[in-house]
Every structure is written in C-alpha cells, then in structure tokens.
Amino acid sequence: MAEPDIVASLPEALAASLEGRIQSARIVKGRAMIVLDVAGLDTDERARIEADLKAALSPRADVDEVRVIQTAQRTARRIIAVGSGKGGVGKSTLAANLAIALKRAGHKVGLVDADIYGPSQPLILDTRDAKPEARDSKLIPVESRFGVPVLSMGHLAKPGQAIAWRGPMAGNALSQLIDAHWGETDILIVDLPPGTGDVQLTMLQKFKPAGAVLVSTPQDLALIDAVRAGHLFDQASVPVIGLVENMAGYVCPHCGEVSDPFGAGGVEAAATKLDLPFLGRIPLALEIREGGDAGDPPAAGDGIHAKSFAAIAEKLSRWLAANG
Structure with a gap:
C-alpha cells in the first residue's frame, strides 16, 4: 500500500496523472520505493514519470535514494x-x-x-x-x-x-x-x-x-x-x-x-x-x-x-x- 504522506508530498499535477497507478510507496531506511503500474504507457512516458518522481522525492530530508519499480502484466500466466x-x-x-x-x-x-x-x-x-x-x-x-x-x-x-x-x-x-x-x-x-x-x-x-x-x-x-x-x-x-x-x-x-x-x-x-x-x-x-x-x-x-x-x-x- 502507498503511504499517504509520500503521495501527498507529490506535486498536485503529478499525483493526479498517477492516480490509480501507484501500487506501493514506502520509505525504508532512507530508500523511497515506488511501485508503479505502467501498463499502456510508452517508453518516453515511463522515463518522464520516473524522472518526475525522482525529482519530487529526492529533496525530502528522509530520502537518500529513490527507486521506481515499473510493473506491467505481460501475460495471463x-x-x-x-x-x-x-x-x-x-x-x-x-x-x-x-x-x-x-x-x-x-x-x-x-x-x-x-x-x-x-x-x-x-x-x-x-x-x-x-x-x-x-x-x-x-x-x-x-x-x-x-x-x-x-x-x-x-x-x-x-x-x-x-x-x-x-x-x-x-x-x-x-x-x-x-x-x-x-x-x-x-x-x-x-x-x-x-x-x-x-x-x-x-x-x-x-x-x-x-x-x-x-x-x-x-x-x-x-x-x-x-x-x-x-x-x-x-x-x-x-x-x-x-x-x-x-x-x-x-x-x-x-x-x-x-x-x-x-x-x-x-x-x-x-x-x-x-x-x-x-x-x-x-x-x-x-x-x-x-x-x-x-x-x-x-x-x-x-x-x-x-x-x-x-x-x-x-x-x-x-x-x-x-x-x-
């Protein structure tokens, strides 16, 4: 689950564009881990979103590293x-x-x-x-x-x-x-x-x-x-x-x-x-x-x-x- 504080700290426009896509957002020992559903997005869109998330979360005092994990279901298996x-x-x-x-x-x-x-x-x-x-x-x-x-x-x-x-x-x-x-x-x-x-x-x-x-x-x-x-x-x-x-x-x-x-x-x-x-x-x-x-x-x-x-x-x- 996403921690509300992390999502609330995102710029309003970015948070709105990611509504329904953030599967998990946590900060553990200085590492921010964002799990993002990128199904239907092209490569440029995925890269832009990842860059925006890192830019938004890196300035936080409790964050030393930002990792964005992109997931998309490829197959029914x-x-x-x-x-x-x-x-x-x-x-x-x-x-x-x-x-x-x-x-x-x-x-x-x-x-x-x-x-x-x-x-x-x-x-x-x-x-x-x-x-x-x-x-x-x-x-x-x-x-x-x-x-x-x-x-x-x-x-x-x-x-x-x-x-x-x-x-x-x-x-x-x-x-x-x-x-x-x-x-x-x-x-x-x-x-x-x-x-x-x-x-x-x-x-x-x-x-x-x-x-x-x-x-x-x-x-x-x-x-x-x-x-x-x-x-x-x-x-x-x-x-x-x-x-x-x-x-x-x-x-x-x-x-x-x-x-x-x-x-x-x-x-x-x-x-x-x-x-x-x-x-x-x-x-x-x-x-x-x-x-x-x-x-x-x-x-x-x-x-x-x-x-x-x-x-x-x-x-x-x-x-x-x-x-x-």
Missing part, C-alpha cells in the same frame, strides 16, 4: 518467484523439484533459471546438451524429460564459460528467458539468484510475480538474508506465499539417528514471527544431492523425498486456487 537472500541454501533444487511436483499435480508448468551468473537447472533437469531454438526473435524453451520446459543461461553459454556481465545485460538476459514462447504454460517458476540485486529488480519492474516462495536453511545467518529478500517482495507488493526450511535434519543411514547440523525449526519460527505461512521442510539427504547432480530430481519419483516436495506443491496449488 502467473509467475512464482523462488528466492533467498543467501546462496547455498538449496533454492535451485527446490525450484526444480517444485516445478516437477506441480507438473505431476496437473499444472502446466515452465521453469526459468534466472541465476544468470551461476545457472544450475540444466544439470538438475538433465538438459545440459540442449540448445534452445528461436522463432520470431523469441526463444523456444527446452523440453526436459520430466515434462517441464526450461530456459537457462546454461543453455546459451558455452560449458564452463564465466558470464561477466553488468546489471543491464543480466536484466536483458532475464527478459529474453521470460519473454519466450512458453505456449500453454500457465505457471512459470522463476529460480532467482541469491540476494536483492539487478536481476530481482528487473523481475519486479517488467514481470510482476503473482507471489514468492522463500527458502532458507534453519541457521540465523541464512534467515536474516531470507527476511531481507522478503522485504524486497513486500515493498513491491508481491505477496510472500510462504517459507520453506531446507536441509532440515539429517538421518544417519547406518544408525537411523536424526541430527540437525544447521539447527532445527528456525524457519518455521521465523514464519510465525513474520505472520507468514510455513510451507514445509526438506531434509538434508544424500539422495536429494545425488539426484540433482545426476539430473534425476527426487520429485520425479515415488520415494519419501518426493512426498516432501509434493506436500509443498500442494500448498502452493491451494494458494494459486485461492488467489486466481
């Missing part, structure tokens, strides 16, 4: 962002297995690997050797053997090639992946890179997600970063569907004893504190790691770990049905 504030928490594994579980539940699902600098979905979904074709200047997604079409920079770059791009280039790459020929796909899972940088801002500016799923391991350090990622979605008026606790408990294959090398219950406690749904736990299991490395995600099978991902997918399905 809904985008679900899978994010975290920190790398190494299993976000890509969750995104791939969640997409497969949703597919098995009857949804038409596609997967975008938006981790431009460290793409991993070609490995997880066993599509490393596939190269997407193009039609009408748009990419055609690669079909995985799990029934989930996927696009990743890993399909476009040479194997092992380091991608050293500045923010605008990474943003343009993300746009090409999302603006592809997704056909009848009605849900697009987007595996975001860790953090709250340029790729995330491009996502919010050009393709407003229907919701976001946040994943974290239980320890405090990862949770702090996950909460930070949640604040970015909140500022852009993107609902956080819920939190997932990954690497939650390890069962010794020899004695059966359960240990918690990363702690236990931290994500569920954080969800309760933040008044957000807790979607479930994924254990720290060798089978999940081996399945990802071998291009054989456990969600595609019928084992106990497939059930963990299916349970999270069911909660997401219910959210989608309730927020259609």
Whole structure:
C-alpha cells in the first residue's frame, strides 16, 4: 500500500496523472520505493514519470535514494518467484523439484533459471546438451524429460564459460528467458539468484510475480538474508506465499539417528514471527544431492523425498486456487 504522506508530498499535477497507478510507496531506511503500474504507457512516458518522481522525492530530508519499480502484466500466466537472500541454501533444487511436483499435480508448468551468473537447472533437469531454438526473435524453451520446459543461461553459454556481465545485460538476459514462447504454460517458476540485486529488480519492474516462495536453511545467518529478500517482495507488493526450511535434519543411514547440523525449526519460527505461512521442510539427504547432480530430481519419483516436495506443491496449488 502507498503511504499517504509520500503521495501527498507529490506535486498536485503529478499525483493526479498517477492516480490509480501507484501500487506501493514506502520509505525504508532512507530508500523511497515506488511501485508503479505502467501498463499502456510508452517508453518516453515511463522515463518522464520516473524522472518526475525522482525529482519530487529526492529533496525530502528522509530520502537518500529513490527507486521506481515499473510493473506491467505481460501475460495471463502467473509467475512464482523462488528466492533467498543467501546462496547455498538449496533454492535451485527446490525450484526444480517444485516445478516437477506441480507438473505431476496437473499444472502446466515452465521453469526459468534466472541465476544468470551461476545457472544450475540444466544439470538438475538433465538438459545440459540442449540448445534452445528461436522463432520470431523469441526463444523456444527446452523440453526436459520430466515434462517441464526450461530456459537457462546454461543453455546459451558455452560449458564452463564465466558470464561477466553488468546489471543491464543480466536484466536483458532475464527478459529474453521470460519473454519466450512458453505456449500453454500457465505457471512459470522463476529460480532467482541469491540476494536483492539487478536481476530481482528487473523481475519486479517488467514481470510482476503473482507471489514468492522463500527458502532458507534453519541457521540465523541464512534467515536474516531470507527476511531481507522478503522485504524486497513486500515493498513491491508481491505477496510472500510462504517459507520453506531446507536441509532440515539429517538421518544417519547406518544408525537411523536424526541430527540437525544447521539447527532445527528456525524457519518455521521465523514464519510465525513474520505472520507468514510455513510451507514445509526438506531434509538434508544424500539422495536429494545425488539426484540433482545426476539430473534425476527426487520429485520425479515415488520415494519419501518426493512426498516432501509434493506436500509443498500442494500448498502452493491451494494458494494459486485461492488467489486466481
């Protein structure tokens, strides 16, 4: 929601021209974040409005930076962002297995690997050797053997090639992946890179997600970063569907004893504190790691770990049905 004080401080003519377009306006720690619906406006109009907003808000004593996030609904399909504030928490594994579980539940699902600098979905979904074709200047997604079409920079770059791009280039790459020929796909899972940088801002500016799923391991350090990622979605008026606790408990294959090398219950406690749904736990299991490395995600099978991902997918399905 827009804070009345921010809108009231805008010049009268500017505020009138933006009536109904300001989706969110907040100031947090000196950063003014304005989420603006720019549907139907051309490039020059969007640039002018952004410049006018920055000129109007920058002189405020409580504002050090002004960010204008422009959103416009491009397609009827809904985008679900899978994010975290920190790398190494299993976000890509969750995104791939969640997409497969949703597919098995009857949804038409596609997967975008938006981790431009460290793409991993070609490995997880066993599509490393596939190269997407193009039609009408748009990419055609690669079909995985799990029934989930996927696009990743890993399909476009040479194997092992380091991608050293500045923010605008990474943003343009993300746009090409999302603006592809997704056909009848009605849900697009987007595996975001860790953090709250340029790729995330491009996502919010050009393709407003229907919701976001946040994943974290239980320890405090990862949770702090996950909460930070949640604040970015909140500022852009993107609902956080819920939190997932990954690497939650390890069962010794020899004695059966359960240990918690990363702690236990931290994500569920954080969800309760933040008044957000807790979607479930994924254990720290060798089978999940081996399945990802071998291009054989456990969600595609019928084992106990497939059930963990299916349970999270069911909660997401219910959210989608309730927020259609």
